[in-house]
Amino acid sequence: MSRKFLLMSIIILLAVGGFFAYRLIRQSKSNAPTSQPFSEQQRTTEAEKIKKEFEDRVKQAAETDSDLDGLSNEEEKKLGTSPDSADTDSDGILDFDEIKTRKTNPLKADTDGDGKTDGYEVRRGMNPLKK
Numbered sequence: 001m002s003r004k005f006l007l008m009s010i011i012i013l014l015a016v017g018g019f020f021a022y023r024l025i026r027q028s029k030s031n032a033p034t035s036q037p038f039s040e041q042q043r044t045t046e047a048e049k050i051k052k053e054f055e056d057r058v059k060q061a062a063e064t065d066s067d068l069d070g071l072s073n074e075e076e077k078k079l080g081t082s083p084d085s086a087d088t089d090s091d092g093i094l095d096f097d098e099i100k101t102r103k104t105n106p107l108k109a110d111t112d113g114d115g116k117t118d119g120y121e122v123r124r125g126m127n128p129l130k131k
């Protein structure tokens, strides 16, 4: 079999395949308006609904977590941290991380009292809970 023939058959295959794909697309397009008469409108309202839901959630988050550190104002009130500051003791670790991951004191910049702030120790791979 010559290379020319192989090339020809590939081109013919592509052409036939393309023709059928084109017919299939045309068919599904012509079917769309009859099967879903309000699809465009429905899609718009659906998108608006999702957008509104998202905006509501952002608004809600801003209301319940003023400093957006991951702890709700309610939680911060209980913990004694500032709901308006993501890093109450300014040690370089967010209140959320101090509570949930580091287990350090979010109200004390130097939890273990060794003279180095928690943020300094974490950045240097030291244990902020041990002197």
Ligand SMILES: [Ca+2]
Pocket (backbone or CB within 6 Å): 065, 066, 067, 068, 069, 070, 071, 072, 073, 076, 083
């Ligand atoms: Ca917060």
Ligand SMILES: [Ca+2]
Pocket (backbone or CB within 6 Å): 087, 088, 089, 090, 091, 092, 093, 094, 095, 098, 106
């Ligand atoms: Ca902190």
Ligand SMILES: [Ca+2]
Pocket (backbone or CB within 6 Å): 109, 110, 111, 112, 113, 114, 115, 116, 117, 118, 121, 128
């Ligand atoms: Ca320390």
